[in-house]
Amino acid sequence: MKTVEQTWHDTSLPAEQRIAALMEEMTLEEKAGQLGSFWIRPEDENQDGESNVAPMADTFAGGPSFETAIKDGLGHITRAFGTVPLTPAEGRERLVELQEQVIAANRLGIPAIAHEECLTGFTTLGATCYPASIAWGATFNPDLIGSMAQRIGADMLKMGVHQGLSPVLDVTRDYRWGRVEETMGEDPHLVGELAVAYVRGLQDSGVHATLKHFAGYAASQAGRNHAPVSMGPRALEDTVFPPFERAVREAGVKSVMNSYADVDGEAPAGSHRLLTEVLRGRWGFNGTVVADYWSVSFLHSMHEVAEDEDAAGLLSLEAGMDVELPETTAFANLARAVRSGALDQEVLDTAVRRVLAQKLQMGLLDPDWNPRKAWLGEDVELDSADNRAHARKMAEESIILLRNEQILPLRNPARLAVIGPSASQPRTHLGCYSFTNHVYSRFAEQQDYGVPMVSILEALKQEPALAGSQIEYARGVDFTDLDDSGIDEAVEAARNAEVAVVTVGDLAGLFGRGTSGEGCDVVDLSLPGRQGELVEAVLATGTPTVLVMVTGRPYSLGKFADRTAAIIQCFMPGVEGGPALAGVLTGDVNPSGKLPVQIPNHVGGQPGTYLASKLAWHTEGVTNLDPRPLYPFGYGSSYTGFEISELELSEKEIATDGTIQISATVANTGARGGAEVVQLYLGDAVSQVVRPRRWLAGFAKVQLEAGESKRVAFTVHADRTSFTGLSGKRIVEPGKFTALVGSSSEDLAAREDFWITGKVREVAEGRVMDTPVSMS
Structure with a gap:
């Protein structure tokens, strides 16, 4: 007869059985400990707002010691590398020592998840720093982004880091916003394609990715950080949500982080609709939701939807939050809340099971795991020649x-x-x-x-x-x-x-x-x-x-x-x-x-x-202001010339659940080799709601030698024309559509019309969101 500890340590048993055995052994305090975190910050960070590396970090100074925080276990170790300059060897040894303290302090010996920022590379001294996310968007090359993420993850993994707080999937809405550089651009299809590539690359390396910031953060009023977002459900569904949904459904992302900004008065850190109904109920997300730093406390201090820190913690946990980052503040009294009847124990247990499931996936609950297993020799090269070549x-x-x-x-x-x-x-x-x-x-x-x-x-x-x-x-x-x-x-x-x-x-x-x-x-x-x-x-x-x-x-x-x-x-x-x-x-x-x-x-x-x-767009006679850009989305020239022609549609009519192939020829008409991004846009002639003039439906970066040409074919499902209708439901509407192929959103020489026929179709969850591309 196995003991409880032997059961949850037994790697041959199903994950659910191991987690159930461990949960049975845990006290309320030990469970609550798995939902918390700790950040060892430099002393000047606790006193001087000028040195903050997270919003209002100085405001949250003077919390419990590390020894106190870990006595019943710990969910996450926050940024052991990316807080102060440490050599790779120093950083790795520091993390090992922290993990050893966590394991020794809690009765069950459960390690913590170590997370770190990794948006432009592993955020630590001496690691390769890749281009900013906005530059990823400029490449229009998902393969490059996936390969970069794999390299980042491999470097993080060998240093003992388990989770990366990337990628940022906010779709740019206002260029004045400071974090535009962290986005991949202003189009949800482009962001979605690159997001799927990044998440797959990072997680294939063994490090869990974290989508952020869910949702609406980039649409803040006047482009101000943390400002309210005035956005209706249609814009959320059709512009903001798609990259997140694709990363969940197609890439199987392991973690999601909430947005700071409130959306039409609803703070995401306390939104059951966003964190549970949309993310888990509709999209099937089964990972952990982690709080953007201090956003749970902000429900009290900034959004004022909770009367105190404890109330903020309960509101967020019940909404679907699993882990409070970067420190345990609003989640500090969860065990007491269960005992007093203020919190249903099943709500606590549900979050704990998710965190333990993540730790089990990482091998942290295996009997032979120890923090020094990641130590792969005395020296670790985080800025290798291979990394540099890719950068x-x-x-x-x-x-x-x-x-x-x-x-x-x-x-x-x-x-x-x-x-x-x-x-x-x-x-x-x-x-x-x-x-x-x-x-x-x-x-x-x-x-x-x-x-x-x-x-x-x-x-x-x-x-x-x-x-x-x-x-x-x-x-x-x-x-x-x-x-x-x-x-x-x-x-x-x-x-x-x-x-x-x-x-x-x-x-x-x-x-x-x-x-x-x-x-x-x-x-x-x-x-x-x-x-x-x-x-x-x-x-x-x-x-x-x-x-x-x-x-x-x-x-x-x-x-x-x-x-x-x-x-x-x-x-x-x-x-x-x-x-x-x-x-x-x-x-x-x-x-x-x-x-x-x-x-x-x-x-x-x-x-x-x-x-x-x-x-x-430009409407002469209506206003004296012309909002048209100097250079449009998707534009970029070359030292050679390209021509896109011979647009052909496989069908002139498709059903509301049908598929059409749209193909064109791209030729290098210049004297040297180069690459052109062939871009497919769709336009809807008439619809029941106001829609964009056109939207990006597919793209392919094509390398061509001088005089060479290739045929590019896009396979487009009718779901790619879907939108949120007047009823609030996603629909495909019959009617006339235009396929436009070219080199930017305004340089579209090749265009053909097609029709979607039949009755309006309500689109079920799990719609087709990608556009496969082939070349010959």
Whole structure:
């Protein structure tokens, strides 16, 4: 006869039986312990809001000690690596010691889940930092993103980390929002495709992914972080939910994190509708829901829907929350609540079973598990040559050529002026959640980035194509400092040059310590600081000017574009960004990136994305304001030419549950090899609710040699035309539709109509959400 402990340790038994045996053994306090977490933060973080790496971290100082927090067990260890600079060996040893303390302190010896941020790479000192998420969107290449995630996960796993707090699936709605750089763009299909690839890649490595932020976070009023979201159920269902649903259904994601912002007055951390009815009831999610940091407490202190911390904890747990992060605050008295009758024990037990199931999947409940099993030798390489090569490829494929008046590639000008703050500061290549910008910049010297990086300026100096050029650098201005005394030097450098390369944009930070990133929101889309004046001054010299944007969001370029010789848009390209940009400027790399967000013509008129109805687009005679972009969603040029033609539909009519194949030929008409993103959009002629003019239904990145052509075929199910009708139900409506194929949302030379016939069909849960693509 097996003991209870032998039963839950027996790996040959079904998971449910093992968990049931363990639950039978646990006290209420031990169960509640599995729903909590602990974050060992530096002392200055507890006292100085300027050093926060999470919102209002200083507000929650002075909690229980680690020893007190772990006495009945612990659900999660929070950010053992990504809080202070530690070498890989130091970080790994620290986590091992924490786990050993957790195991020793609780009667049953249950380890904790160790989680870490991993949006642009494993957030720890010395790890490869890949491009920001907005740059993933610019690649339009899910395979690249999946391969990156697998590498990130493999590095995390060998360091003892079990769960990554990524990816961000918020669909961009307002470019002023500071966290645009963390999104993959403004289209739910693009975000969904990349999300599925990232989740599969990370989880195939053995690390659990965490979707965030569920839901509506990116649509905050005026683009302000944590601001309320004024959004109806139709926009939620048709624009915000799809990437999350796909990651749950198609990729089997293991964890989901809630959004901070309230949606039409409903705070997601306390929303039974979102966390239980939608996520679990409709989509079949069976993993854990973890709280964004302190969001459970915010139900009391910020949203004011709970009278105190304990009430906030009960509200969130009953809504479907499983684990409070980053520390146990509102969940501290759950056992007492069960004993007093304020909390149904089954609600507590349900959450505990989910956490234990996750730990069992990770092997943490196996009898031979110990934290030193992950120790794979004395040294661990987190910035390998293979990682670097992949980071370079991602950077290269994400760079977007917006304009080129036959000046690029640069042809060894005798005198080249390189101007602007981005040229000499490699930190501009990195996102807010890179370790360098998120943590290390608060501890290190200005020129120490924690990982080797080459600036744009240094990379240009190393380019063989510019070996004969005299390169002069002038910074001109800073990112935010209003001192413009350096503009005169920049102007002089430009006047003395044959070509000027002006690099401007963002330096990511947190809560106002940068121009982009969490809490770094803007009032309009003017270039930060005095960078606009710098661009104007250089353009006024008459020297042919290449404008290089290194940013986390799109900025208005309408007043500059026509006077530039070329424009390159680069979205925070990661540690290999300098060489990648130099390669594009000199022609070693043929740019193939496409815009995952639009480039605005003017600084205001926000929010507004390409998913616009006719009234939201240009309407002459109705308003004097023209919201159309300078460069549309999906746009990006090349050093070769492409032509998309011969659009063909397999059918002219399909049923409301039918399928149509839409194919076209893409040809490289230029003199060198390159890649084109063939984009399929659909438009609905008449529908019962107002719909976007068109929406992305499929895409394929096609590599072609000079003179080569390929046939691209999209298989489109009628579900891809579905929407939330007047009844609130998802429907496919019969009628006339247009298939449009081209190179951006506005460059669509190939178009054909087809009809969906029959009666209106109500679409059941589990609809077709992908568009398979084949090439020949």
